[in-house]
Amino acid sequence: MTLEEIQALERRFLMPTYDRLPFYPVRGDGCYLYDASGKRYLDLFGGLAVNALGYSHPRVRAALRNDSEPLIHVSNLIYHPYQALVAQKLARWTGLDRVFFANSGTEVTEGAIKLARAYARKHQSGNPFERYEILAVENSFHGRTTGALAATWPEKYRAPFEPLLPGVRFVRLNDTAHLRQSFDSRVAALLVETIQGEGGVVPISEEFLRTGQELCRSHDALFILDEIQCGLGRTGRMFAYQRYELKPDVVLVAKALAGGLPLGAIVARDEVAQAFSAGIHGTTFGGGPVQCRTALAVLEALEAPGFLERVEQTGAYFREQLQRLRSRLPIIREARGEGLMLAAELAVPGKEVVQQALEAGLVMNCTQETVLRFLPPLILEPHHVDEAIGILEPILTRLQANSTNQAAKHFASTEAHA
C-alpha cells in the first residue's frame, strides 16, 4: 500500500485522534528507519521513547523468535516464568519489592492511584473519605483514562471529558512552599514525573522532590514517581530519580520496557504492595509471556556493562551541540535535558522544523508547540548526533533569519505608523 492509499482509508475509517506526520517507514535498523523508496531517516523520536534499543535489535529479535516457547497468551490465572524474572530485575534496580504488570503507562498510573487508595484505606479507619486525594504537579502528563487524566494538567486534554476522577489536586511546578501548603491528612499520594516529558522535558527540582518525599513520609502518603518516559536508562541512570538518591514508595514504568510490545509495571514497596490482594486489581493481557520475555531481553541489554555510561556520554555530547546552536541562534531559547531526553525550546512554533527535518531525513517531535523534543534510541552514538545537527542547523538558521526579517519588518512598520 502507498502512503496515499493508507491516508485515504484512515480518513474514512479511523477516529480522528492523531495528527500524523506524512511518513510511512517499512523497516528499521539501529537508529534508522527506511521508507518504501529506500530513503533513510535518522530517528530521534524512538516511537515516543519506546524504541530504546532502536530497531531490529538482536536481543529483542531473539526474544520474539524464540520458537521453543510458542505460547503467546496464557491468562493471569496460570503461570509462565517471565513475570517473576522481570519483576526480580525491576525490584533490584529500584530497591523496591513487588510488581504488578499492565499494558500501558496510563494503566499503571490508574493502578497506582488505586493502590494508593487501597493502602490508605487499609492503614486508616476504613472511612473512604478520610484519605483519598492524589496530589499531582502542574504541567504533568500521566495518561488518558479518567483517573490518569484527572492527574494530567493541560486543560485541553481534560476539559472535554469532565467530570473526571474526583480527589486530584495540583501543586505548582517546583513550588516547594505550595507543596507544603497543599499537604494535609487527606492526601493518599503525591504523583510526580521526575522529568516532565510531554510538558516539554521539564525537570522537577531536587528540592521539590525531596520535600515531597519527606511530606509523604510524615503524612503516611505514598511518594509515586512516574518514570514512564524518563526511566529505564533514558537519562543515563536506570531511573531519573536515582540522580538524587530518593526512595519512592512506588515507581511506574512502561514505554521502553518490552522493546515495543505493550507492557507497563507498578513497582512498589512490600507493605504498599500488600494493599492489593487476589482479585482486587487485574488485567487480561498485562504481563503476557511474549511481552515479559522481551522485557527481560531489553533489561539485560540496558544492564550490560557500559550501556548507561554511553547513554550519559552521548547525551552530554548531544546537549553540548544543542547549547552550541543556542549560542549562535537566539531563536533557541533554551537547550535542556539529561542523558538522551533532551529539548531545544524555540521562541517560535516548531511544527515547521519537524516537517522540514522529516523531508531532510530526520524524525523528531515538537511538544508544547515550541519545544523540540529528542527521545532517540539509547543506542545513539556521537556520529548520529553530528548527522542530526548537520540537518537541524541549516533549518534553524533559516528559521532564525526569517524571524529576524519579520521582526525587522514589524519594527519598520510600527516606526512608519508612529
Ligand SMILES: Cc1ncc(COP(=O)(O)O)c(C=O)c1O
Ligand atoms: C510520563 C508519562 N506517564 C504516562 C504516560 C501514558 O502512557 P501510555 O501512553 O503508555 O498510556 C505517558 C505517555 O506519554 C508519559 O509520558
